[in-house]
Amino acid sequence: MxxxxxxxxxxxxxxxxxxxxxxxxxxxxxxxxxxxxxxxxxxxxxxxxxxxxxxxxxxxxxxxxxxxxxxxxxxxxxxxxxxxxxxxxxxxxxxxxxxxxxxxxxxxxxxxxxxxxxxxxxxxxxxxxxxxxxxxxxxxxxxxxxxxxxxxxxxxxxxxxxxxxxxxxxxxxxxxxxxxxxxxxxxxxxxxxxxxTEDFYKKEEKISKIESLLPTGFKIMFAGNLGEAQSLNTLIEAAEILNKKSIDLKWIFLGDGRNREFLQNLIKEKNLEKNVFLLGSFPATEMPHFFASADALILSLKSDKIFALTIPSKLQSYLACGKPILASLNGEGAKIVNQSNSGFSSPAEDANVLAENVEKLYRLSPDERQKMGENAIDYFKNNFxxxxxxxxxxxxxxxx
The missing domain is CATH 3.40.50.2000 (Glycogen Phosphorylase B;)
Known part of the structure; x- marks a missing residue:
């Protein structure tokens, strides 16, 4: 046809x-x-x-x-x-x-x-x-x-x-x-x-080329558009809260968008240059290799009716790659993270609860985080x- x-x-x-x-x-x-x-x-x-x-x-x-x-x-x-x-x-x-x-x-x-x-x-x-x-x-x-x-x-x-x-x-x-x-x-x-999502989104092993681009520490990774709808300031506020608790976290942003300059200024304003990294855009085919080096993948949206009704398309890609997921959003996307037992969700734009979830995930054992990743893959195969x-x-x- x-x-x-x-x-x-x-x-x-x-x-x-x-x-x-x-x-x-x-x-x-x-x-x-x-x-x-x-x-x-x-x-x-x-x-x-x-x-x-x-x-x-x-x-x-x-x-x-x-x-x-x-x-x-x-x-x-x-x-x-x-x-x-x-x-x-x-x-x-x-x-x-x-x-x-x-x-x-x-x-x-x-x-x-x-x-x-x-x-x-x-x-x-x-x-x-x-x-x-x-x-x-x-x-x-x-x-x-x-x-x-x-x-x-x-x-x-x-x-x-x-x-x-x-x-x-x-x-x-x-x-x-x-x-x-x-x-x-x-x-x-x-x-x-x-x-x-594309076939190349799947669980991968770490590779040295990607590892060399990343900071050391517990890595929380965001991939996608750096726009207004993503409420990325919520992630920066959570990073600030956890930085004050001296937890060795590295927040890594992959992608570009209209809010990149705003983010850069916010990171500088909050003295988070050693904790938050804007690495720019990379080909989509490389994302699974970046995700392999992450300890958790994060997605976020503003607190708004329309975003609560939406399933962010990156969620399917995250699930397919078998890593724990942190969701700072309401509605359908949060429901999937909870139903799949693939991570933790917090209300959109709530930096305090997000910070609590990040710390909770950080304190889990490697086996517990691995189980979350396995749950993510199973849910993807059954639904997407x-x-x-x-x-x-x-x-x-x-x-x-």
């Missing part, structure tokens, strides 16, 4: 949809991708790309590049980024000569990625399936800080239109269902379809296995 994936983000940007495309191709489907010009997360075009970048091939798949304006530092630049993709992707569809049987839309913010899908569905006479990663307009309000009732109303109408014209609405978290039902979408149309979820996606798209 011929499948068109529509996603504003795609390789060489690091998003889970990259692996879903590879997985569908592995299962014998002919996959093409309509996407933008890579500029996430730094807000600048990747090296080798510009506003006029052409279509290209990746692992035997055709990538159609629609023009867009880069994200910049946020604000008005971000909105221009969103709407420029909608405009140019809509036009790009008319230049695509292929025919498609199905269309899969991948939607981390913004929801507007669904607008070109409406056009593609009409042109190719193919149904589109909308995979919701972020709830809109809730995400616009919670993560974007937009409270204008007119703006929120407009995006609510756009979201409902996109959902209603889709064949099915896939949700990455069970917690999304109630919100979407309240937007007038029928229960029969909504399918729980969680994220899996890549092969199983790819087969489920085929069933949703009516290929089986």
């Amino acid at each position: 011929k499948i068109l994936i529509i996603s504003q983000y795609f390789w060489p940007e690091s998003f889970k949809i990259n692996d879903i495309c590879l997985g569908l191709q592995e299962k014998g489907h002919d996959v093409s991708i309509l996407t933008g010009i890579p500029n996430y997360p730094k807000g600048e075009f990747f090296e080798g790309y510009n506003f006029g970048s052409k279509d290209e091939m990746w692992n035997g798949m055709k990538i159609y590049r629609a023009k867009l304006l880069p994200r910049g530092k946020g604000g008005i630049s971000l909105f221009l980024n969103y709407f420029s993709f909608v405009f140019f992707a809509w036009l790009k569809i008319y230049r695509i000569k292929e025919k498609f049987d199905r269309i899969l839309v991948y939607e981390p913010s913004p929801v507007t990625v669904g607008i070109p899908a409406i056009n593609a569905s009409r042109k190719f006479n193919a149904p589109y399936y909308f995979w919701v990663q972020d709830l809109w307009p809730e995400s616009l309000q919670s993560a974007g800080g937009i409270n204008n009732k007119f703006v929120l109303s407009v995006f609510d109408k756009i979201t409902k239109l996109i959902y209603k014209k889709s064949e099915k609405v896939l949700v990455q978290s069970e917690g999304f269902k109630e919100y979407i039902l309240k937007q007038g979408i029928s229960a029969e149309k909504i399918i729980f379809y969680p994220n899996t 296995d890549r092969k199983t979820l790819l087969e489920k996606l085929e069933q949703i798209l009516n290929f089986k």
Whole structure:
């Protein structure tokens, strides 16, 4: 079958949809991708790309590049980024000569990625399936800080239109269902379809190349976007609390984002340069080797309704790598950590309870921490296995 994936983000940007495309191709489907010009997360075009970048091939798949304006530092630049993709992707569809049987839309913010899908569905006479990663307009309000009732109303109408014209609405978290039902979408149309993670996320052994980059001591590792939504100041506050207790902890941040400079300043302000390390970005394929050198993996989100409903996609990657997990968040993500017995969770933005959990984990025996890691792998295999979820996606798209 011929499948068109529509996603504003795609390789060489690091998003889970990259692996879903590879997985569908592995299962014998002919996959093409309509996407933008890579500029996430730094807000600048990747090296080798510009506003006029052409279509290209990746692992035997055709990538159609629609023009867009880069994200910049946020604000008005971000909105221009969103709407420029909608405009140019809509036009790009008319230049695509292929025919498609199905269309899969991948939607981390913004929801507007669904607008070109409406056009593609009409042109190719193919149904589109909308995979919701972020709830809109809730995400616009919670993560974007937009409270204008007119703006929120407009995006609510756009979201409902996109959902209603889709064949099915896939949700990455069970917690999304109630919100979407309240937007007038029928229960029969909504399918729980969680994220899996790439095959290379698995338990690895320590390697000297990675070890040489890391400080000595009990290592707590965060990997991913250094953004506002992650409430990373909560982690720094917990680090400060534990530093005063003279516990030899090393907090290691892998990744980049708009809050990197803020973090650097906060670390300096709290005199934590010997405890907290911002190592920058590394290829996703290297993450399991970094995780192998960690004593615990940590994830965090702000205290907000939408984040409580979300399963952070990095959680699946953490589980697959078999390390104890510290979760500073509410809702669905915390529930998974607790159900899996893979670590400890604390309420979002509560640095004191997080610090207590870190110390509790630190004082466990190596065997107890190893058991948590084993529990993590078991839970991943039972709930987020890549092969199983790819087969489920085929069933949703009516290929089986």
